[in-house]
Amino acid sequence: MAAVRFSVLVLLLVQQVFAVYRDCSDFDSLKNCNECIRCGGHWCNDPNEEQRCTTMRYDNWCTGKQEKLKFLTNVDEDGTFVQPKYRVRTLTIGMDDRFDISYPSKSKEPKVEIVVNTTQTSNFQVSNKTSCYDSTCTTTIKANPETNFCAANGGISEYFHVKLSVEGIKEEVVTKFHVPCACACSAKVEERSPVCNGRGSLSCGVCTCNEGWKGAFCETPICEVKRGDVPCTDSSRDNIECSGNGVCGPCDKCECFTDREGSRYFDKDNYCADICMTINDCDDCFLNPIPGRCQTCHFALFRQNYNETLMTQKDDFNRHVWVRCNGSIDECYYEYAAMRDEYDETFFMVTKSCDPVQERRAGAVSLTLPIVLGVIALVVAAAATVGYMMWKNRPPPVPMADPMYQNIDAEDCTGENPLYKPPTSSFKNPTYGKW
Numbered sequence: 001m002a003a004v005r006f007s008v009l010v011l012l013l014v015q016q017v018f019a020v021y022r023d024c025s026d027f028d029s030l031k032n033c034n035e036c037i038r039c040g041g042h043w044c045n046d047p048n049e050e051q052r053c054t055t056m057r058y059d060n061w062c063t064g065k066q067e068k069l070k071f072l073t074n075v076d077e078d079g080t081f082v083q084p085k086y087r088v089r090t091l092t093i094g095m096d097d098r099f100d101i102s103y104p105s106k107s108k109e110p111k112v113e114i115v116v117n118t119t120q121t122s123n124f125q126v127s128n129k130t131s132c133y134d135s136t137c138t139t140t141i142k143a144n145p146e147t148n149f150c151a152a153n154g155g156i157s158e159y160f161h162v163k164l165s166v167e168g169i170k171e172e173v174v175t176k177f178h179v180p181c182a183c184a185c186s187a188k189v190e191e192r193s194p195v196c197n198g199r200g201s202l203s204c205g206v207c208t209c210n211e212g213w214k215g216a217f218c219e220t221p222i223c224e225v226k227r228g229d230v231p232c233t234d235s236s237r238d239n240i241e242c243s244g245n246g247v248c249g250p251c252d253k254c255e256c257f258t259d260r261e262g263s264r265y266f267d268k269d270n271y272c273a274d275i276c277m278t279i280n281d282c283d284d285c286f287l288n289p290i291p292g293r294c295q296t297c298h299f300a301l302f303r304q305n306y307n308e309t310l311m312t313q314k315d316d317f318n319r320h321v322w323v324r325c326n327g328s329i330d331e332c333y334y335e336y337a338a339m340r341d342e343y344d345e346t347f348f349m350v351t352k353s354c355d356p357v358q359e360r361r362a363g364a365v366s367l368t369l370p371i372v373l374g375v376i377a378l379v380v381a382a383a384a385t386v387g388y389m390m391w392k393n394r395p396p397p398v399p400m401a402d403p404m405y406q407n408i409d410a411e412d413c414t415g416e417n418p419l420y421k422p423p424t425s426s427f428k429n430p431t432y433g434k435w
């Protein structure tokens with residue numbers, strides 16, 4: 001007999017040797033199908049069901065969406081001497097199985113030996129009781145897996161075997177107790193599930209949210225950094241809060257439009273400020289007509305001569321790379337185009353100016369190609385009529401270091417975007433103290 005492979009057990013009461021920590025006292029807190037059934041609960045795959053894991057199924061609970069565990073077909077095989085000889089049963093955690101084994105016996109107290117083996121832990125109970133009558137004995141076996149039976153790696157088909165032998169009888173009784181230790185649904189994961197608002201994966205009806213989202217349906221953003229100054233919460237004021245280039249989104253932040261001319265430059269961390277607003281911050285640079293880096297600007301801003309070909313450049317999303325802007329400095333009206341490259345360097349080229357020196361440079365192309373200029377003029381005019389150029393003359397965004405910015409504190413906070421002012425025809429904005 002394969003005594004070496006079996007561990008002989010007298011009574012397997014609470015065997016804590018391979019104990020798995022599992023708190024089965026609070027079914028509400030079991031948020032995972034495997035954990036639920038390992039505690040002997042029933043699981044609901046319906047994301048809208050409040051009670052997902054329960055010991056007692058009640059009416060109308062989780063109609064049609066209960067997780068079905070794998071159950072093996074019952075097997076009862078009779079032997080020559082012992083009845084039954086082979087048996088298969090499926091047990092769920094906490095469930096009892098009791099059955100009688102009868103066999104002929106001369107002794108009134110036959111010696112019964114029970115050995116077990118298991119694919120999981122030995123946290124299951126087996127007990128026996130024998131009674132004899134008229135040279136026939138009946139041994140009643142009771143077996144049940146406990147809440148710490150399943151190991152962390154438990155699958156949908158785990159087992160424990162109970163083998164019983166009676167002294168003097170060659171036939172052995174083997175019972176295979178199949179115990180599901182995992183839910184079949186756990187193996188099915190739907191990434192970016194619509195149930196989870198596309199922000200998480202769905203398995204067994206439970207959303208596992210992507211970073212930055214929480215809630216049963218990943219509906220709530222986890223807001224780490226809030227805008228301290230002007231929370232963008234009033235959707236009726238979207239245009240003002242987000243510079244007209246976006247709407248108030250999750251976490252009180254602006255969600256910038258992505259499909260508009262110039263949207264490739266909308267700055268989500270800065271009220272969706274567009275590139276014209278950014279460049280306006282360095283107006284001084286317009287006064288010096290020499291191409292190259294502008295030394296008075298606090299970011300990398302380069303001036304270059306107007307090149308009409310560049311205006312047709314588009315990015316992968318079919319958005320113009322160069323964006324048209326205008327503004328006035330000391331009553332001098334400018335039109336210019338701007339772009340920012342992947343190194344965060346900003347370029348601009350003046351297309352029109354009241355300053356004759358700048359006008360000459362801007363018009364350099366036109367002197368050699370008057371026909372081209374005519375075409376440009378037409379394009380510009382057409383674009384203007386369809387409202388193509390949205391870039392109004394906006395005051396410059398105020399850099400963090402600017403004392404004006406720091407003055408915007410709680411008591412005189414008006415709830416206004418400090419960057420946004422309704423379009424005016426001049427840069428001479430009274431709140432901007434550079435002039």
Ligand SMILES: *[C@@H]1O[C@H](CO)[C@@H](O)[C@H](O)[C@H]1NC(C)=O
Nearest residue numbers: 005116117118161162163174
């Ligand atoms: C456990 O016992 C059953 C029944 O005797 C046997 O078929 C199976 O091979 C045993 N498994 C192991 C791992 O010993």
Ligand SMILES: *[C@@H]1O[C@H](CO)[C@@H](O)[C@H](O)[C@H]1NC(C)=O
Nearest residue numbers: 009010011114126127128129
């Ligand atoms: C089976 O029954 C005998 C006799 O009552 C007892 O001594 C033994 O501990 C029992 N074995 C198990 C595994 O319950």
Ligand SMILES: *[C@@H]1O[C@H](CO)[C@@H](O)[C@H](O)[C@H]1NC(C)=O
Nearest residue numbers: 305306307308309310311365
């Ligand atoms: C204008 O830009 C295009 C594209 O970069 C370039 O090929 C062309 O030489 C430029 N024209 C002038 C006049 O600089």
Ligand SMILES: *[C@@H]1O[C@H](CO)[C@@H](O)[C@H](O)[C@H]1NC(C)=O
Nearest residue numbers: 325326389390391392393425
């Ligand atoms: C600046 O451009 C916008 C549209 O692009 C236009 O509506 C506005 O009149 C221009 N500003 C001035 C002062 O011409």
